[in-house]
Amino acid sequence: MTDAKVMRTNIKTNIESKNIPDFVTRGSRVIFDGWLKADPAARGEDVEVPKIKENDPLTLVDINNEGKETQPPNRHTEAGLIKELEKRGIGRPSTYASIMRTIQERGYVEKEGRTLIPTDTGDVVSSFLEEHFTDYISDDFTAEMENELDEIAEGKREYEKTLRDFYTPFTKAVGAKEDIPKLTSLGDVPKEFLCPICKGEMEFKLSKNGRFMSCKKFPECHGARKADGTEIEPPKELGEKCPDCGEKENGQLIEREGKYGRFVGCSRYPKCKYIKQDENNLNSTGVKCEECGKGEMVEKRGRFGPFFACSNYPDCKHAMKTRPTGKKCKMCGKLMMQGTKTIPERCEEKNCPMHRPDKIEGRT
Incomplete structure (x- = not known):
């Protein structure tokens, strides 16, 4: 059957005698029915507008107002985000999966x-990049760079010149931002939560352990609360020098709150990462330390949770993330340690193929 011809139309209506904004009607007019003559329902919900000319007078039949609140758009799914990237010309089909994964x-x-x-x-x-690297995260820059990379792949552009043109100004931009403060603020907290120390205003901040409330006067004031408003007990000075840096840098041992409870560490953290171990709670694995041959591998608890290290610390600093099995690696001779559900056992040495035995060719 013959194709139908439809004209998309916008009609802008103005009410001259009233202080009312213009109204816009969007719809279409059928110029030639074609196959729509046999199947009018195929137009769906498309609005058919009347045939009018510019400046035609219209009669106001009725007018009503209705209060509505703006609703935020729905969250993206992976498929929806990929569709948005395609719309903006960002990425390529070969890179979408890695973008979602990253x-x-x-x-x-x-x-x-x-x-x-x-x-x-x-x-x-996102806030940091928008504030300091706007030019490099714009849709136009990303889409243009994608096109240039396509031209390099097609042999139409020299890759060395393209990289120089990008990297030279980018290096200068990064260098200019080296001394700016670390951005961790997530906005103000509810007004009922005041600093437990100075009673000043607080803000949400982000740490390695997640969101928490911090005094706006930090570092002058160390007042803090958990994300739910619970007061965090301030660090407690113990009157002992840090064994690692106390003599040279005057580091002091303090008891503070961590992700896995309270622990004793150096006041100069993160410059000094000393953590004092509770000797009464050392849980021996019965596995001899292969580094020094004197101590045993024992379970310890640090700032970021449990780990396994030599009992001869600090003379021996041999440590691993998970419990040693007591076996030695057949490829490098290092200790084997517990792995995951899919990799029950693996080598402690990261550079050894047996650290990721699932990646060794021929193994299943």
Whole structure:
């Protein structure tokens, strides 16, 4: 059958005698029915507008107002985000999967069902880039760079000159930002939560352990609360020098709150990462330390949770993330340690192929 001809039309209506904004009607007019003559329902919900000319007078039949609140757009799914990237000319089909994987692995978004939810880390990174590197995260820059890379792949552009043209100004831009303060703020907290020390205003901040409330006067004031408003007990000085830096840098041992409870560490953290171990709670694995041959591998608890290290610390600093099995690696001779559900056992040495035995060719 013959194609139908439809004209898309916008009609702008003005009420001259009233202080009312213009109204816009969007619809279409059928110029030639064609196959629509046999199937009028195929037009769906498309609005058919009347045939009128510019400046035609219209009669106001009725007018009503209705209050509505603006609703935020729905969260993206992976498919929806890929569709948005395609719309903006960002990325290529070969890179979409890695983009989705990267934003989740780096903790910028979390997946709830099929929906991608931005994290606090994602908010901070986004705010930092928008404030300091606007030119490099714009849609136009990204799309243009994608086109240039396509031209390099097609042999139409020299890759060395393209990289120089990008990298020279980018290096200068990064260098100019080296001394700016670290961006961790996530906005103000509810007014009922005041600093437990100075009673001043607080703000949400992001740390390695997640969101918390911090006094706006930091570092002059160290008042802090947990994300739910619970007061965090301030660090307690113990009157002891840090064994690692106390003599040279005057580091002091303090008891403070960590992700896994209270622990004793150096006041100069993160410049000094000394953590005092509770000798009464050392849990021996019965595995001899292969580094010094004197101590045993024992379970310890540090700032970031449990780990396994030589009991002869600080003379021996041999440590590993998970419990040693007592076996030695057949490829490098280092200790084997517990792995995961899919890799029950692996070598402690990161450079050894047996650290990731699942990647060794021929193994299943």
